[in-house]
Amino acid sequence: MPVDKFANxxxxxxxxxxxxxxxxxxIALSLQDSDIQKKIDHEIRMRDGACKLLAACSQRDQAxxxxxxxxxxxxxxxxxxxxxxxxxxxxxxQRAARRSSDAGPMDDRLPCKGKVAISxxxxxxxxxDTEYFKNKGELHRCAVFCLLQLGGEIFDTDMVxxxxxxxxxxxDNTIVFNEASPGFELRVELYSCCSEDxxxxxxxxxxxxxxxxxxxxxxxxxxxRAAMEPGACSPVSNGGAAPLLLPVPSVPGPKYHLLAHTTxxxxxxxxxxxxxxxxxxxxxECSYWLPLYGSVCCRLAAQPHCMxxxxxxxxxxxxxxxxxxxxxTKVYAVLKGTNLFCYHRQEDVExxxxxxxxxxxxxETRIRASEKxxxxxxxxxxxxxxxxxxxxxxxxxxxxxxxxxxWMEAFWQQFYDMSQWKQCCxxxxxxxxxxxxxxxxxxxxxxxxxxxxxIETSDDLSSTVSDILARRMQELELRSQLGTSPTWTSLFxxxxxxxxxxxxxxxxxxxxxxxxxxxxxxxxxxxxxxxxQLGLLSSDASLTSDSDSYCSSSPxxxxxxxxxxxxxxxLSSSSSSPSRLRPRxxxxxxxxxxxxxxxxxxxxxxxCSCQPPPSSLLTPLPAASCSPRSPRSTQTILSCSSSTSxxxxxxxxxxHSPESSEGxxxxxxxxxxxSLRNLRARLDPRNWLQSQV
Amino acid sequence: MYFVxxxxxTAVVQRIEIHKLRQxxxxxxxxxxxxxxxxxxxxxxxxxxxxxxxxxxxxxxPGGPAEVADLRMGDKIMQVNGWDMTMVTHDQARKRLTKKNxxxxxxxxxxxxxxxxxxxxxxxxxxx
Numbered sequence: 001m002p003v004d005k006f007a008n009x010x011x012x013x014x015x016x017x018x019x020x021x022x023x024x025x026x027i028a029l030s031l032q033d034s035d036i037q038k039k040i041d042h043e044i045r046m047r048d049g050a051c052k053l054l055a056a057c058s059q060r061d062q063a064x065x066x067x068x069x070x071x072x073x074x075x076x077x078x079x080x081x082x083x084x085x086x087x088x089x090x091x092x093x094q095r096a097a098r099r100s101s102d103a104g105p106m107d108d109r110l111p112c113k114g115k116v117a118i119s120x121x122x123x124x125x126x127x128x129d130t131e132y133f134k135n136k137g138e139l140h141r142c143a144v145f146c147l148l149q150l151g152g153e154i155f156d157t158d159m160v161x162x163x164x165x166x167x168x169x170x171x172d173n174t175i176v177f178n179e180a181s182p183g184f185e186l187r188v189e190l191y192s193c194c195s196e197d198x199x200x201x202x203x204x205x206x207x208x209x210x211x212x213x214x215x216x217x218x219x220x221x222x223x224x225r226a227a228m229e230p231g232a233c234s235p236v237s238n239g240g241a242a243p244l245l246l247p248v249p250s251v252p253g254p255k256y257h258l259l260a261h262t263t264x265x266x267x268x269x270x271x272x273x274x275x276x277x278x279x280x281x282x283x284x285e286c287s288y289w290l291p292l293y294g295s296v297c298c299r300l301a302a303q304p305h306c307m308x309x310x311x312x313x314x315x316x317x318x319x320x321x322x323x324x325x326x327x328x329t330k331v332y333a334v335l336k337g338t339n340l341f342c343y344h345r346q347e348d349v350e351x352x353x354x355x356x357x358x359x360x361x362x363x364e365t366r367i368r369a370s371e372k373x374x375x376x377x378x379x380x381x382x383x384x385x386x387x388x389x390x391x392x393x394x395x396x397x398x399x400x401x402x403x404x405x406x407w408m409e410a411f412w413q414q415f416y417d418m419s420q421w422k423q424c425c426x427x428x429x430x431x432x433x434x435x436x437x438x439x440x441x442x443x444x445x446x447x448x449x450x451x452x453x454x455i456e457t458s459d460d461l462s463s464t465v466s467d468i469l470a471r472r473m474q475e476l477e478l479r480s481q482l483g484t485s486p487t488w489t490s491l492f493x494x495x496x497x498x499x500x501x502x503x504x505x506x507x508x509x510x511x512x513x514x515x516x517x518x519x520x521x522x523x524x525x526x527x528x529x530x531x532x533q534l535g536l537l538s539s540d541a542s543l544t545s546d547s548d549s550y551c552s553s554s555p556x557x558x559x560x561x562x563x564x565x566x567x568x569x570x571l572s573s574s575s576s577s578p579s580r581l582r583p584r585x586x587x588x589x590x591x592x593x594x595x596x597x598x599x600x601x602x603x604x605x606x607x608c609s610c611q612p613p614p615s616s617l618l619t620p621l622p623a624a625s626c627s628p629r630s631p632r633s634t635q636t637i638l639s640c641s642s643s644t645s646x647x648x649x650x651x652x653x654x655x656h657s658p659e660s661s662e663g664x665x666x667x668x669x670x671x672x673x674x675s676l677r678n679l680r681a682r683l684d685p686r687n688w689l690q691s692q693v
Numbered sequence: 694m695y696f697v698x699x700x701x702x703t704a705v706v707q708r709i710e711i712h713k714l715r716q717x718x719x720x721x722x723x724x725x726x727x728x729x730x731x732x733x734x735x736x737x738x739x740x741x742x743x744x745x746x747x748x749x750x751x752x753x754x755p756g757g758p759a760e761v762a763d764l765r766m767g768d769k770i771m772q773v774n775g776w777d778m779t780m781v782t783h784d785q786a787r788k789r790l791t792k793k794n795x796x797x798x799x800x801x802x803x804x805x806x807x808x809x810x811x812x813x814x815x816x817x818x819x820x821x
Binding site: 297691 | 724727790794797
């Protein structure tokens with residue numbers, strides 16, 4: 001019975017594990033290194049916790065996260081154990097060497113360590129076009145994360161869900177390794193796990209599962225059957241090294257598989273983004289397969305300690321060669337990076353005062369010990385640099401011979417470090433420490449790329465105050481129709497309220513327009529005063545076209561400009577001829593004027609007759625909003641209208657910028673509508689958009 | 694700096710690193726961009742080749758982080774933090790520059806004066 005065999009195997013594995021643990025403990029004890037032991041214990045506890053969590057959780061996302069931590073813990077344990085073994089071996093070798101012969105003074109100079117940071121990992125994908133058009137079955141999704149290993153430190157990135165809507169896998173984490181030697185090897189491994197539902201082994205009853213697998217499409221069914229097999233539950237391959245040493249306990253749940261890996265080292269370090277090749281393991285048949293392009297982009301920076309820390313400091317006397325033999329300057333010198341900073345006093349270093357002078361210590365510097373100065377007993381050091389073609393030499397001496405010797409040692413060490421770290425010592429590379437952030441919220445499943453297109457009102461900082469004011473005015477107008485209006489608008493509206501007789505005047509304007517002359521409703525007599533304030537509001541009515549003809553906007557507007565006087569005459573005559581009731585047009589301006597009229601008078605108009613179907617207004621809008629005649633490039637839809645309006649005649653009706661005028665004038669345009677209009681403005685090819693960043 | 698569609702582009706670029714400035718709850722860079730593959734390239738006042746649909750710097754706020762980093766008006770942005778900007782829509786470009794979790798943007802920009810400088814340094818002057 002397969003189930004029994006399984007249980008037996010598990011028991012055996014657990015026993016083996018216990019034995020291994022004892023062996024490890026022994027090694028650790030013999031090495032007298034309790035540090036690694038503690039780390040291993042910690043990781044084992046974490047791993048047990050992860051296993052329990054995995055067994056207990058029901059949500060797919062939780063299971064994936066738990067499996068990820070399980071994978072990380074296992075890898076860490078493997079790393080610590082191999083380090084332990086290596087240390088043990090080294091100890092044994094050392095003892096053997098000591099026994100054999102006196103090894104002699106260890107003359108090897110060790111290069112300084114440094115910080116290595118990898119950030120902005122990006123792995124491009126190469127989806128086939130068939131993937132996009134395949135509608136059968138569910139979206140093929142995988143959960144991926146990266147495991148980064150340098151020396152004994154192992155870090156994992158956050159998990160990312162990948163499906164065909166993504167073109168690259170991006171990991172935002174910055175990972176910093178603190179103690180890296182110049183010969184470091186940073187191993188980057190990409191693990192992935194198939195994340196389709198119903199594939200968690202053991203959760204679906206077998207009968208149902210077999211039915212499903214036979215009824216699903218061929219490839220989906222294959223994957224399902226593969227997942228259901230007990231083979232899928234076998235322990236994750238641990239890289240081949242000592243497979244019996246602490247095997248991973250098999251836990252039902254999602255398993256991560258190694259999809260690709262690469263190793264980065266010192267030649268790959270650079271202060272900018274670079275692309276490296278990935279070695280891909282696995283093929284298309286695997287459930288965890290993702291079509292990788294084959295490379296990984298990242299920024300690998302290194303900060304050797306010799307560049308960031310003070311390598312040597314102390315008092316010394318400096319003299320420039322060729323100067324007065326008595327002009328020794330006593331300074332407190334600090335060797336850091338590619339410079340020897342000389343301060344007047346030691347306290348200056350802490351106070352961040354600028355050094356008195358700086359001597360460069362870089363690849364081109366030559367340092368040698370000079371012969372004994374006849375005047376003093378101690379040896380001195382000569383530091384020669386080339387500053388712009390000229391040779392400048394500083395002579396440095398200290399009080400006693402040991403100090404000089406120590407300084408020479410420090411310089412030699414610095415040169416050695418620079419030769420080992422190569423390009424990292426040319427300039428200090430910046431490493432941004434990851435700031436502690438709140439964990440990013442899990443994004444919901446998105447159906448397509450189009451879900452990512454957020455249409456928001458552009459936050460253009462350059463819109464003028466009057467534009468903002470204009471927008472506010474429009475909102476208020478609409479609100480005032482409902483009876484409420486904030487007090488500050490009374491500043492603008494006091495004239496309106498003073499003349500109750502006007503409403504009739506204004507409203508009767510409406511019928512005075514022929515359907516073909518677009519509009520400029522002349523203002524009521526109070527308008528000249530308002531003109532300067534609302535000059536920017538007056539989107540040229542020539543821009544607003546008749547709703548019934550999209551194409552007629554341009555000819556109409558020309559027409560309009562030629563006709564200003566007629567509008568005034570209309571106004572004057574309209575009061576006397578209320579009978580000039582033409583059939584209501586569906587013109588935009590008609591509505592605008594109605595809006596104005598209503599604001600002045602506050603109601604009393606037949607709403608229904610003035611309300612054109614909103615759809616018809618939407619179409620002319622793009623033509624209206626972006627006049628190609630405007631020579632200046634437009635910033636937003638509002639400023640577009642403002643720029644054109646400023647060139648328009650001032651007697652144009654203070655009609656609103658198209659933004660709020662269309663659609664439902666008698667109700668507040670919803671933000672969605674407004675953003676829709678913005679979108680149309682943005683999508684209109686005649687605009688050349690500019691965005692402020 | 695003209696390009697042939699379908700052929701790789703080579704350009705002399707300058708690296709510019711801009712540190713974003715916090716203004717209220719926004720992180721701003723202090724310049725404006727124009728262009729994009731969804732925009733009309735004929736209206737670009739800065740491009741030499743009027744079929745170039747790349748992203749250009751149209752305005753640099755004086756005293757802003759971009760000006761400090763020596764970004765100039767008329768620069769064409771080729772890359773932002775490793776992301777290509779020669780074949781993107783306007784909105785994609787804006788988004789790549791305004792990521793909330795990035796405090797630094799590293800741009801590769803090209804400008805006509807760079808090309809000229811290289812050309813000058815490569816031509817040999819007649820000895821006198």
